[in-house]
Amino acid sequence: MFRTLVSCSAWSAVGFPYPGVSAADIEPSTPTLVRTRVRLEPTEAQLASVPRQESVWILSRAAVDGLPGLLRRGGFREEVVTRLVRAFHAAGDDLGGEATWLARPDAALLDAFDGRERAQWHLLLASNASNRGHRWPLSVPVAVLERMEADPALHEAAQRVRRWGIAHRDRVLFGEMGALESAFGAAADRAAFFRACLGVDALMVKLGQPAGAPGEFASAAAYWQVQGRYSALQPFLDAVASIEDKDRIDIAHLLPRLPRATLYTFPPDFGVASDPALENALLAIRFFDSAPVPESTIDGGFSGWLAGNTVPLEGEPRFGDIVTFEDPARTRWPYCLVHVADGVFLGRLPARFAAWTFLSIDEVRAINPRLSSPPRWFRRSDDVDTPALPRNPLLPVLDVDADGARRLESAAAGPWGEIFVYDVRLAPPTDLIETLPVPRATPEWVFRGVDRRLLSRIVDEEAMPPDVRLRLLGAIREADELPGGGVRVLPPLELVFDLPAAVRARLYQGLETGGLATDYAQDVVILADTPPGQWRPHSATEAELLAPLSRLSYPRGGAWALADYGALFHAYADPVDRTRVFREVFRSPAVVALLAKPAPEEAARWAEYWSRNQQKDVRALLESFALHPTMRHLDVVHLLPPLAREFSNLYQMSSAYEPAASCYWTSLNFDAASADRRLLVTAAQGGDQARQAAETLAREYVVVPQADRLGDVLAYRDMKSGEVVHLCSFVAADVVFTKNGFGFSAPWCLMRLRDVDRIYLQDGLVLRSVHRLRSSVDGSERPARRD
Numbered sequence: 001m002f003r004t005l006v007s008c009s010a011w012s013a014v015g016f017p018y019p020g021v022s023a024a025d026i027e028p029s030t031p032t033l034v035r036t037r038v039r040l041e042p043t044e045a046q047l048a049s050v051p052r053q054e055s056v057w058i059l060s061r062a063a064v065d066g067l068p069g070l071l072r073r074g075g076f077r078e079e080v081v082t083r084l085v086r087a088f089h090a091a092g093d094d095l096g097g098e099a100t101w102l103a104r105p106d107a108a109l110l111d112a113f114d115g116r117e118r119a120q121w122h123l124l125l126a127s128n129a130s131n132r133g134h135r136w137p138l139s140v141p142v143a144v145l146e147r148m149e150a151d152p153a154l155h156e157a158a159q160r161v162r163r164w165g166i167a168h169r170d171r172v173l174f175g176e177m178g179a180l181e182s183a184f185g186a187a188a189d190r191a192a193f194f195r196a197c198l199g200v201d202a203l204m205v206k207l208g209q210p211a212g213a214p215g216e217f218a219s220a221a222a223y224w225q226v227q228g229r230y231s232a233l234q235p236f237l238d239a240v241a242s243i244e245d246k247d248r249i250d251i252a253h254l255l256p257r258l259p260r261a262t263l264y265t266f267p268p269d270f271g272v273a274s275d276p277a278l279e280n281a282l283l284a285i286r287f288f289d290s291a292p293v294p295e296s297t298i299d300g301g302f303s304g305w306l307a308g309n310t311v312p313l314e315g316e317p318r319f320g321d322i323v324t325f326e327d328p329a330r331t332r333w334p335y336c337l338v339h340v341a342d343g344v345f346l347g348r349l350p351a352r353f354a355a356w357t358f359l360s361i362d363e364v365r366a367i368n369p370r371l372s373s374p375p376r377w378f379r380r381s382d383d384v385d386t387p388a389l390p391r392n393p394l395l396p397v398l399d400v401d402a403d404g405a406r407r408l409e410s411a412a413a414g415p416w417g418e419i420f421v422y423d424v425r426l427a428p429p430t431d432l433i434e435t436l437p438v439p440r441a442t443p444e445w446v447f448r449g450v451d452r453r454l455l456s457r458i459v460d461e462e463a464m465p466p467d468v469r470l471r472l473l474g475a476i477r478e479a480d481e482l483p484g485g486g487v488r489v490l491p492p493l494e495l496v497f498d499l500p501a502a503v504r505a506r507l508y509q510g511l512e513t514g515g516l517a518t519d520y521a522q523d524v525v526i527l528a529d530t531p532p533g534q535w536r537p538h539s540a541t542e543a544e545l546l547a548p549l550s551r552l553s554y555p556r557g558g559a560w561a562l563a564d565y566g567a568l569f570h571a572y573a574d575p576v577d578r579t580r581v582f583r584e585v586f587r588s589p590a591v592v593a594l595l596a597k598p599a600p601e602e603a604a605r606w607a608e609y610w611s612r613n614q615q616k617d618v619r620a621l622l623e624s625f626a627l628h629p630t631m632r633h634l635d636v637v638h639l640l641p642p643l644a645r646e647f648s649n650l651y652q653m654s655s656a657y658e659p660a661a662s663c664y665w666t667s668l669n670f671d672a673a674s675a676d677r678r679l680l681v682t683a684a685q686g687g688d689q690a691r692q693a694a695e696t697l698a699r700e701y702v703v704v705p706q707a708d709r710l711g712d713v714l715a716y717r718d719m720k721s722g723e724v725v726h727l728c729s730f731v732a733a734d735v736v737f738t739k740n741g742f743g744f745s746a747p748w749c750l751m752r753l754r755d756v757d758r759i760y761l762q763d764g765l766v767l768r769s770v771h772r773l774r775s776s777v778d779g780s781e782r783p784a785r786r787d
Helices: 044-048 061-065 067-073 078-091 107-111 115-126 142-149 155-164 177-183 187-198 214-224 234-241 257-262 276-285 301-309 361-367 430-434 452-461 466-477 493-498 501-510 540-552 565-569 575-585 600-610 618-626 642-647 663-668 689-700 753-760 774-778
Strands: 032-040 057-060 100-103 138-141 166-168 171-174 200-208 310-312 322-324 336-341 344-348 356-359 376-380 419-426 445-447 487-489 521-526 553-556 559-564 588-596 633-635 701-704 713-718 724-732 735-739 748-752 766-773
Touching: 032 618, 044 187, 057 061, 057 078, 057 115, 061 067, 061 078, 061 100, 067 078, 078 100, 078 107, 107 155, 115 166, 138 142, 138 187, 142 155, 142 171, 142 187, 155 171, 155 177, 155 187, 200 356, 257 276, 257 642, 276 301, 276 336, 276 344, 301 310, 430 575, 452 466, 452 487, 452 501, 466 487, 466 493, 493 540, 493 565, 501 553, 501 559, 521 565, 540 553, 540 559, 540 565, 540 575, 559 565, 565 575, 588 748, 600 618, 618 633, 663 689, 663 713, 663 724, 663 735, 689 701, 689 724, 701 774, 713 753, 724 753, 735 753, 748 753, 753 766, 766 774
Parallel strands: none
Antiparallel strands: 032 200, 057 100, 138 171, 166 171, 310 376, 322 336, 322 376, 336 344, 344 356, 419 588, 445 487, 521 559, 553 559, 588 633, 701 766, 713 724, 713 766, 724 735, 735 748
16 A cells, blocks of 8 residues: 655745745755763673684785794894794695695794784784784773773683783784683683673764754755755754754764664674674665665775775765775775764774774774774765756755744653653655656546445535536446446546545545555545644745645545545646645654663663664663763664664655565564565565465464553554554554555654554554564564565
């Protein structure tokens, strides 16, 4: 079902949103960021996946042949030179080829270096990509090392790090991973050691709000409008602008899909974790992708991609610019980060088994000093200003409540903690609307399970002008009977616009709406307290733009609806006018949910609620939050499972001939490690996803009285046919994660349950029930799903 929804309790200008400010006046302004720190640590499962390694040094045969001279020129003592040469010749080409030689250092050889020699030897080993432990060493803060030294179970391992590591600033770098294994008395000790070493006090960033002048809000939004952004950016600025303490927009909401999914996570399996330089390069290349792309070989490595797709940066950095810390002319996969704003970058830390987080250039140099050379800046070629193609940011419609300032709204407390929410009206970007497929212009109503006589009876029972009744009955008399029951009515366009709203509401109860975006009839739900004709336009021009929508919409349940999508689309000859109206029609109510600070003794209990298929230890995060001196709220986006975090607030255009995500796929994969493709919908082919969803609920879930666990499934079922018409996932309080339909116009978002009810729950027609994963109730293993 091609379904969309919109919240328009207050209407502002349909044209450029800021009185007295034109689009030509807007220049992107670099935002000010509010910084804080939270603790990130790996989960027990991730710690258990840290591979056991042996101490091995790898060099090329040419490097081994030239090793004595190289070391002597570097000032190494002769006894160290002799030991190193013997070590390599003793092992030789054990890797199976004369091109690569290795050595297996023991404690005596590791003890032979002095501090200067050890640092130089570390850099030499790091120049060979096979020595991952030296290219991406553990980078342990001295304070952490001291705490481990005070712990009898970790003392020996910590002493080895200090003894064979390299002091750098307030850290110790350690690449001899294999030398640690014999220091652990038990698996729990090993896990505790790596938890301490891999944990990081990560930079958490929120957006400091502009002072409030119209142009400043527009400039702040314009900064983030890069590469045809697909998520609603300015609505977050608009929403928080009227709330006290205006720095509450977490930057995660402004990130594209892929970086938001990886932010504040560790690799799921440390045993197969890739090189941080490779993973950061892939993140940089796909930073703005709105949909997954097939894995493919990048010819020439990242350096080749930079040469073909970027130019050296001139001027001030922007969102999405790329900075490398190694020379692309010398390294195929130089370590890189993506610039966010105000000196903050995003990427995986340059250390072994490290997390993806925000960081600064200075942090890179502190964690891994081999990356201390001056960084090189690049900008994507398709985002470079030229005199012929000025940069013109896309500016979403501003829609601010008429009531002015609002406070955060407290939601129900529970095992999830204490939740506060504020409303955001998401909106698709202008470029997405401009690429909408053109629907059929000729009106066509298809009714299943009814005949012409029943339709005529409905017309006779409803109040309407006599001429409208006469024309409508005439169209029904000429309707085509459909095989298997039903009729197809082809009403004149003028009649479509003349129908009273009450007549549409009654007549369209049996209307079949399209599965394709090109179909004339669509199911567009408008969540509004007032009809579109009462959205208080600011001028006669805006009222004229809204007139077709006002005439075609009708009340349905607790909302308004639009079925004659094709008529509305073709009512606007000017594509700019159409875009202005459709951006407003396709807006979606959503919420930003914030977790209030727990008392320190509550953090563990709250973490148990939120720990669902996370790639970080939620308890460590919440315990650091509980002890933070100034931080009052944590955005729930950081507590959602990977799929929900990745798709949150995302609008996505899907081809009618490609599988697209539906509410079934979204809800039943809410916390799945591997999504089940069977529940994807291909609009042009149809399918039986509703039946499959019902079977999955019956097989893998049990019905429970109420939703009070993260991931509980709320199912809306047609009481007459038994069909599951919608699924969504419980998050906390009255907040659910939902995808209302599979069309581009319905984003994934957090939404109040009452708003979902307004769309789907109809008294006497639809029943809502709550389902819980059977394995979480009886302890059984969740059935494996197809990838």
